[in-house]
Amino acid sequence: MTYRDIKTVGVVGTGLIGASWAAFFLACGFRVVATDPAPGAHERLREFIGKAWPALNRLGVAQGATPAEPIFVASLGDCVAQADFVQESGPERADIKRDTYLEMDARAAPDVILASSTSGFRPSQLQAGCRHPGRILVGHPFNPPHIVPLVEIVGSAATDPGALERAESFYKSLGKVTIRVRRELTGHVSNRLQAALWREAYHLVATGVVSAAEVDAAIAHGPGLRWALMGPMLLGELGGGAGGMQHFLDHIGPLSERIWAELGQTELTADVKKTLVESTHAEMAPLDTAAMLQERDRLLVDLINAKAQAKNLP
Known part of the structure; x- marks a missing residue:
């Protein structure tokens, strides 16, 4: 078949x-x-x-x-x-x-x-x-x-x-x-990438650096807009200007290594879960969940259709 x-x-x-x-x-x-x-x-x-x-x-x-x-x-x-x-x-x-x-x-x-x-x-x-x-x-x-x-x-x-x-x-x-x-991994690939972000997002909320709403704003109105168009490897190539990925790694690499050294290691204890749930509920309180899902799907379709018309995006 x-x-x-x-x-x-x-x-x-x-x-x-x-x-x-x-x-x-x-x-x-x-x-x-x-x-x-x-x-x-x-x-x-x-x-x-x-x-x-x-x-x-x-x-x-x-x-x-x-x-x-x-x-x-x-x-x-x-x-x-x-x-x-x-x-x-x-x-x-x-x-x-x-x-x-x-x-x-x-x-x-x-x-x-x-x-x-x-x-x-x-x-x-x-x-x-x-x-x-x-x-x-x-x-x-x-x-x-x-x-x-x-x-x-x-x-x-x-x-x-x-x-x-x-x-x-x-x-x-x-x-x-x-x-x-090409190799079996827990969570495959995209979920592992998401989990890396969740780890730091949860750490930032659990330690009081920002609220759930502020974490979401930091992604949805910042790098998330670019991530919807292309992934981190191509963004690095473009971020390096004429020097491409090599210049990006040489220029941003030392900062990235300092950040990696400080990333949080959050365990989902009962207290951490409580903090995350309460902060997320505060963000959701003024929102209509059903309407949000409809808006999400409409915008996803708009974005997918727009990307389909693009000639120079992967």
Whole structure:
């Protein structure tokens, strides 16, 4: 099977990430078979798809079509048995992942890729005990995956290189931007980069240097604007002027090393969590969460569409 032969996508787990994937795959014209054991999951999935459809239309994915109805089945085995590709987005619990992959591996056709949205598990952990470990990999999206294009593709030593190629070709054919993570790491790549920022952000709030709102302002109205356009390596090249990255490293490098030496090492104790939660709640108090999410999605679509028109950005 090639990625072009994929007609039915199995969506396992229809929480926040799984529902977003289901909406995206439906908008791309696939038959979607979904399953989730949680009470009311089917209705919540239908509701999510309806809310997601305007953004998918504006991205040009749905192209004005009426939302298709996902096929919702009670059985995990029934779901994956019908699928040509599986996107699993279940709970981040080792016992649930283990049971899920053992059953999916037993019920899905041997050439069907089983891709996980997991943020924290390594492919080798998902493959343990499976008869067909070569088709199991990580296809880690970013929230919300029906809008944000990045997918991190991760395999283990046991993953078939052909499966990695097929998965990457499949995601790319749908307009996703992929990176191939060449070694298993906890949290893959982008979450590790985020975690490095969170560590210092939490330290600054926990030690009273700034509030949660001020940390957010420091990113959202400063470097975050540039990060939405290009990553730290290209920004370093541009920041070095005519001398490029070499001049940037020579000029900023000593300051960076002094900052690294002073970065905080924050442990999420009960007191630290309390400080972070209270400061964040103070920032959220005057805001309407539902309206904020709508605004977020609208601006994300605007930004993605604008970047698509750019000729000289990566």
